[in-house]
Amino acid sequence: MELYGGSGVIQKGAEPLKQIEQHPNIEVRIYNAFRTSFWPRYLRYGELLLDFPRLNQRMHNKIIAVDNTVAIVGGRNVNDTYFALDEAHYFLDRDVAIAGPLVKEVSASFDAFWNSPYAVPVSDFVEGEVLPFSLTTIWNETFAYDMEAFPLPRRIEVMDLAGKFGALQRRFVWAPGTLSLTAPGPVFAGAAPPPEKRIENVMLAHIGAARDDVVVQTPYVMMTDAREAALTEAHERGVAVALNTNSLASHDSALVHYGFARDRLRFSRSGADIYELKDRPHTSRGMPGLGITPEKTTLHSKTLVFDRRYVFLGSFNLDYRSLRYNSEIGILIDSPGLASHVRDAIVSDMAPVNSWHMVIEPPGKTVWLDESETPPLRFDTEPNASFLARFTAWLGYILPIDDLL
Template sequence: MAWIYARRGTTIGVMSLRKPLWRRLLRVAAIIIAALLLLVLSGLLLADHLAPQARGEASQVLPLQPAQTPIDRQIMPLQAAHPGQSGVAFLSDGMDAFAARAMITEHAGRSLDLQYYIWHDDLIGHLMAKALYDAAERGVRVRILLDDMNAKDKDALMMALDAHPNIELRLYNPFRNRSGIARTLELVQRAFSVNHRMHNKSWIADGRIAIVGGRNIGEEYFSARSDVNFQDLDLVVAGPAVQQANQIFDDYWNSDAAIPISALATYTDAQLRQLVRQSDLDALHAQAQPYLQRVAESRQRQRASPEPLHWSTQVRILSDPPMKHHGDAHDDWLVTALVRQLQSTRYKALLISPYFVPGSEGLDGLSAMAGRGAQVGVVTNSLAANDVAAVHGGYMGYRVPLLKAGVQLYELKASGQTGDSSLFGSSGASLHTKALLVDDQRGFVGSFNLDPRSAYLNTEMGVLFDDPVLGAQLRAEYLRLASPEHSWWLALGADDELRWLQREPPPHWVEAEPGSSLGKRWTARVISWLPLESQL
């Protein structure tokens, strides 16, 4: 009996000493938070040592030749007929944009230099990778620079191209850890340094012709997905301005942020052969036939763009510096050049941006322009069309003050099944065009979203022009996107409540975010309360 009482007493004593569940959970949470803080602190202190340090051999664009390649022989007479001018053509149609890249790759005989934020492991990604492989097989030197945020497991086959002796692939600001939980932990540890990404998009052939704009490489960017209504825009550029694109690429390629994939991971000849076999199979797929047919039509026209080039003296290709986040001066940043253009507005400023978070300075600037009588219009994504709830949450609070200031707002309608909104995704939004037009003449088309991330965190690039013909073409694209068929028109009702006008017959007002679910509306609203704007 004494033994039993002793055991009972001990048990009771142990239970009386056990801490409440909420205190134990609080302790576990504190340990997790402390571990995360320690990871982030180590990243802040050791960031330069944690990032991969391997450097590739420096290289530059190959010297131009008068008639070495088909592109030389096509572009040189055009340049001679338009001395001091650069030729430009718009690529708004997805199939045309695919065919233009395929054509300049097919005609390239010297070099191909590409830099992209995203390259998907899908039909379009495979077809374009095969085009690069075929060019390399002809002896063309191929340099590919990809941002590493989206170049992990799903793009292993794409990176296998590096196994070809004529192809080198480098990653911008890469992770040491290529996959799994280790990559996730590194993301936390280097949270501040990996937050800076390369958002540039360019495809340059033989140093003479370039495609610059908003498209990444993947099905949704070239109208190859039935569930996404993607509106996007690129420009084909030939002539002297391409030398600026060449210099931009070389600066990024030889920067400290560009690391050879061969220094980070190993890919085999077998994987390269697998990529080639898969690409050949993709070319037989029914979904690929319209794209290959459009390439065949372009081949008959013997030019890369669906329309003839328009030649102008006022065309420049601009970019942020490759190590943008390391300097404090903004003089050579793209945001500075674009703000300068907007500040020169006399009577009209038209803006197109998938993600539109103007900030207090942008709000004041646009309001001031409208206040002095200029027409200020913005086309952006509606909540239903936007896959990034965080960005819409950052934008939604600016709508009422912008409308009260006289700024015109249009939100693109969702078309097809856009899927669920994510916090920080980027590939499902209906609108992807990034452009602005000032006074119907001075314009920009590129990768720059009108938000803090493009302004201060990511590197961006694009084409800046001052030409009434190109201005008219960009204005037509703005009007198409802002048309009743594609967009809602926003206005204020009683008590400054937002309303959306459906302008297609029968016209009617909508009082809530049109086409969006209650869950999406609540998600965007909650995120709008959080201090995230600087990261959007």
């Protein structure tokens, strides 16, 4: 079974879903679907304008659950750019594979969406339609079964999956874990969690309880009064807070980047040490899929580590959209070993070869330091960003988009 967010249809079109639906063992439903999902794209844009409050809500959860036994939860979409198979663009992401009783909760969260009246089967859209392809045609046209079609490094990985599964089982860390969710608004009424399981509440509670440090890695981040209060209070207690996010150069949406640029000063005054990912960081050189360095890398991981003990990861961005409009999922794991491992990976992404260090100088001037050079290179404007990206981000200051980010 596959549940697909309705917003993806307007971006990618419905043809792939029609093809998947032909498989006898696969059922696909679209959550919060456009009524014009399988019609020409311009009609979908028209429907978006006419029914914006509903269609502005998005199912953003990313789950793969198998037989109530094993599940993968994280921030990764299913696309070449997320699996290091695109020479032009790579999304740096993180997932967690889980086993045990928690998987049943993950599956139940999927079922809540699957059984919702907002989940519409693709078959409802194509009923009676004569499709110009068959399952055999689709299979013959796809290259997934042909290992020669994969780049050599990834081909070797795929061919050795059976052997790697046993090694993966031996790497499991057995630790307590809890599921957290976000499902705001009427579209997600049937899946809304109790307050103690809401992701924002869980995150703020652990910032409030932190004693030593909080390390945050997120692609999209904006400030709220509650977050500012929690970070400021943590800083006053002596808790070190480090934030790794996208720079304008690495960002996949310059207009969304405006939301962070607007709030940089608030984060800095709250005590956060800010590192912005370079567009071609050292960490993505020779990436495993193609064995090359992509033209651009974008941070997409959504992870927080508290006191080298707790690690939280999932689909939840620290932007307004995840807080107010999207459904999201996340896992909080109590494991010093795993937390330290993840923390080290994030700290590596913040290293000078991977990120610019952003600082605020009196009387509030933003500068970026490339500390991989000696002496450090100083940038008074967003480093490596194109004029178009700068202009697009600037538009955020004059357009009424704050509530949409």
